[in-house]
Amino acid sequence: MAGRVDEVMSAIRERIAARTLQPGAKAPSIRAFAAAAGVSKSTVVEAYDRLAAEGVLEARRGSGFYVAGRSPPLALAELGPRLDRLIDPLWVSRQSLEAAPGTLKPGCGWLPSDWMPEDAVRRALRGLARAPHPNLTDYSPPLGVPTMRSLLSRRLAGFGLEAPPDQIMLTESGVQALDLVCRFLLEPGDTVLVDDPCYFNFQALLRAHRVEVVGAPWTPSGPDLDQFEQILIARKPRLYITNSGPQNPTGATLSAVTAHRLLKLAERHDLLIVEDEVYADLEAEASPRLAAFDGLERVVVIGSFSKTMSAAGRCGFVAARREWTEGLIDLKVATSFGGGGLAAELTQAILMDSAYRRYLSSLRERLARARGETLARLRPLGLTPWVEPAAGIFLWMRLPDGLDGGEIAQRALAEGVVLAPGEAFSASRGWRGFLRFNAAQSGEAPIYEVLDRAIRQAGAGR
Template sequence: MADVRARIASRACPPGTRLPSVRAQAQAMKLSVSTVLEAYERLSAEGVLTSRRGAGFYVAGTVAPLALAAIGPKLDREVDPLWVSRQSLETDDATLKPGCGWMPTSWMYEEGVRRALRAAARADGSELTEYGPPLGLPSLRQHLSRRLAANGIDAPPAQIMLTDSGTQAIDLICRFLLEPGDTVLVDDPCYFNFHALLKAHRVTAIGVPYTPTGPDVEAFRAALEAHRPRLYITNSGIHNPTGAVLSPVVAHRVLKLAEGHGLTIVEDDIFADFESAPAPRLAAFDGLERVIHIGSFSKSISASMRCGFIAARADWMEALTDLKIATTFGGGRLAASIMLSVLTDSGYRRHMEAVRQRLAEHTATTIARLKPLGITPWLVPQAGMFLWCRLPTGVEAAPVARRCLQDGVVLAPGDAFSLSRSAGNFLRFNVAQTDDARIFTVLSRALAQAG
């Protein structure tokens, strides 16, 4: 009964769908015929199914609301991407969050945001009340064009569209390029909300193992040949969750394979301002021909003031703009104006320099505090806030996370990031969120119980 309900909730079985025969279902689930018949009859009594004499059982009613958690295999809540996100977002300030993906408030450029807000309050009333133009604030797009050029990406303002966030940018691209049933490649491991977002678009996600220099090229080639994907979504600056950096050699090989298979690449560059030295960008090598470059400022400036962007080929911009109007109408004019003020504030560059130095120090400190617990980094990242760490041999991250949550510590278990569920003994740590010594006390206790 639970299996049938899950298939209906995920829309795998819409109203009117004929269920497998009692005998076929019994064989598939290795149950007795009488057990399956009893389940079907009970669901019919509840109004979930209808029975047609001589024809079998059918799904009744109207289309069920989409339930993302019901799509795909049933996961332990500790490694369900939606559950991990909710634990980080919904818990109060007393909860410690070394598993979350953002910096503490005290690390953000709050002073610059307040200064920009005061300036916005004195601006013309249209800044506060009017819709923004479909592509977004022209002056911010001009500024972004110059920023991208510094990383070798030639993106004129007419090829840049502002969005409400990096997540909305990917959502628009998926709406633009994908149909339900298409296949998308992601890194394994990758940012776990990619998994949830692709579920919402009813597409099949395939993981490609990620190495310290980028995706495993041979596995990437095999996935292209076996699955014929439409998209590949990745980070090429600072990778989430591993902290790895794409190498130029791997970048060229990936682009060559993408060209040969008609693959479009979405390059998420949300951590650009955390780099101490610029990493290779796929969009720079490709010239935005088959790479779509996206970013936002949620991690470096403000997650409350939502603002992101898409940089794409010129002949796609009109259709992307129409899609943005259809789904969100006007852009966030106030947020864009504030972001421009912050980005052009002389203090922002100095602030990010201080953040990068602080992250480097916290990375070293966190590695040192994890070492006595037998937790070791997969690699020591060049920059950024994440440490992708292996637990002691035989210890699984999900039960450790469950125990730590009971003591007010939110962790990010490795399998939340891994489609193949091959990272069960990994945790992602956010070094900016590891100041409190209680984290390591709670973690030590949980590891002892796990052992």
């Protein structure tokens, strides 16, 4: 009975955290909740009594149970099903960001510091400091530094996308770009479609917007369009969020055929699309872009340079249809005022440095070697690639014998190795038998020693 009581308590807490049960609101009647949840009335009574003892509910004689106190602060970890925090999208991020020095992080999503173009960053900083009128202290215009937007317009043209500078808005990061687009396009309760698996912070951010997140199965050439269409018919999502270029976490790329069919479905079902360009510079030859085929009609492009340039001096952007620009500007002003121009000017200076282009070329070659070396070390441990990426940072690896990635990650974390279990990337809580590896962060031999032990121990415990 204790397990069912805990389930009822968690369900009520989730409703309060999501604010579907407000302070002072009456909790579902014991009879109604028992019938809906398929549990006994005594189970619900016990759960409600415990919540009342904790101060979450208050009992009113002859009337029932009511939500007590004020509305609690928004707790993203409480939204959605209760999960082991090792597979929670927010906690996976925090493990990597808060890791102590010396922690090995093959599960993180960025390059090691010594892989980044530090010399180019230093040159750009010195150049800004010597400039006659550097924007070191003032706000930038709401759209952002004009010369940087012109540079971005030319870069996007290289992907076949015509985006004039006045349809590009600079942001503090790629995450802020997505947040602003979600604020602009979504209302609480809307349905949003993501790839399954997808970048786990898409899910975390969407929780904050209190929308329903649905995953569409991903294949080596893009989303499974038959299932994609079924979801469009059944759930009528407002928005679809995806990566362009090497997809995170799988490393797969969208095919031109899939892109064309997907856009036809989007038009037929009035679906808007956000395409994240954050990994664009990791491809020597650009893979198909939805926005290039669509011309920013129903596709919004976001991106940043944190993965290839600097996560310390971040600069992101949004490229969208012209009539949306004013609304996005207003949201940016409301949430971050004018924004800072220093990071944008720093990013522009690095992009215009010829050394940065040479760096990207060498980085792609270095990543190709790292992917090959990482695969060669994982295969003897029984892991197999879902697809062998042509570019990018990530390898999406299947564990042997149906082992659980969350369990493997827990064992590895106890030995100072941060892994990224597959379930954290899945809106449907699937892909449990997978791990994502960052090839650039997977060069240390102890990673494989710890992984080998974790796999053996998990296998022996089955």
